[in-house]
Amino acid sequence: MTLVTDRIAASLSDTVTPQGVVAVVRGQDTDLVELLSRNPRLLALLVDVNDPGNAGTVIRTADAIGADGVVVAGASVDPHNPKCVRASAGSLFHLPVVRGGDTDSVLDAVRAAGVTTLATTLDEDADDLDSPRVRAMFAGPVAWLFGNEAHGLPEAVTARADARVRIAIRGAAESLNLAAAAAICLYAAARTEQAEE
DSSP states (O other): OOOOOHHHHHHHHHSOOOOOOOOOOOOOOOOOHHHHOOOEEEOOOOOEEOOHHHHHHHHHHHHHTTSSSEEEEETOOOOTTTHHHHHHTTTTGGSSSEEEEOOOHHHHHHTTTTTTEEEEEETSSSTTTTTTTHHHTSOOOOEEEEEBBTTTTTTHHHHHHHHEEEEEOOOSSSSSOOOHHHHHHHHHHHHHHHHHH
């Protein structure tokens, strides 16, 4: 431990009001092959997610719900970004997080492992989250695909998914933010799985 002045502590931190503690740690990445070899039941797959706060919140939510891991693919933010680390509230350190990898390769590996892929979308012709068809898919392992905050999932990614799923919005809101949508989808899958045990 090394004590430093407030001025030095402020220069080592990227927050306006530093916590007063700074640490240098070695990141502990999980390999996709390793994660899939554990026969995961529930995964969150982030595709081109730019906002570190949203990415960190999804990691935290996945951890809280009991998901087996998060995969960060495509041009997504680095999960070790300081804002992402803070938003994960510690979950980044004990939930397997796979970073990197192009989206097509990740999807190939996930599907080869027998994991059903569910793409979130606003399209009216997509399956409703509460539909019997979607709930039946929760009986096996699933990976939820969540896309960019502004643009959603690329059409090429949505087309490769086993199902396209939408959350019915009953109020006047145009959409949900990424973290809220992820929480609803992950919880729905986890709740169904727990009810069957």
